[in-house]
Amino acid sequence: MNLASRLLIVAAGLSGALGVGLSAAAAHITGGNLTTAAQFLLFHAPGLLALSALIAAGAVHPTLAQIAGYALILGLALFCGDLSRRAFAGAALFPRAAPMGGILLMLGWVLVAVSALLRLRV
Template sequence: MNLATRLLIALAGLSGALGVGLSAAAAHITGGNLTTAAQFLLFHAPGLLALAALIAVGAVHPIIAQVAGYLLVLGLVLFCGDLSRRAFAGIALFPRAAPTGGVLLMLGWVLVAVSALLRVRG
């Protein structure tokens, strides 16, 4: 894969990380916790499918991309789980669950970018 394609994937990862941060800030400002949780799940689902496809075709470093994918899933569980529980039950999943999930989501997206920039052996 050429450098331009790897750079494009890396920029998508950076966009995902920034999108998570801005969405979390918006949820705090507007209080739309359940909407934010639903959007995160819906937006990350195709991203995870695309990441699996990128791994399958060898476009990204497979181990780093797999770690990124599982970080994204764990981040979604914590972030969306906490926002949803707060919306439905009025209590947190556990202290700092949403921020921890948000950090994991951002880290996952950064690792997507890193997986595209590292050369795949083969």
């Protein structure tokens, strides 16, 4: 297994762990931002694991799929980081961080799809 696949697995594990932690915090702290951040982390953790498995199985274009994974990770960091900071500190991570993260998440998933299509041609 290459380093990029291992990094995706590490990110999936961290995403899952943070999602569980934020879900617990959201149960004790009012605010929809924290719940949304937790859900996004929990939803993307298995997606990152699956992407790593698809790369290892040769089912997707490996380079493009790795880029997709990194886009998902950065998108999660920006989107969930901004929502979490708003919940805990009452201030944004930086202006437009959450929308930028959301766009990166969408781009990441589109790249996953394209990586599967390109793999058919290789």
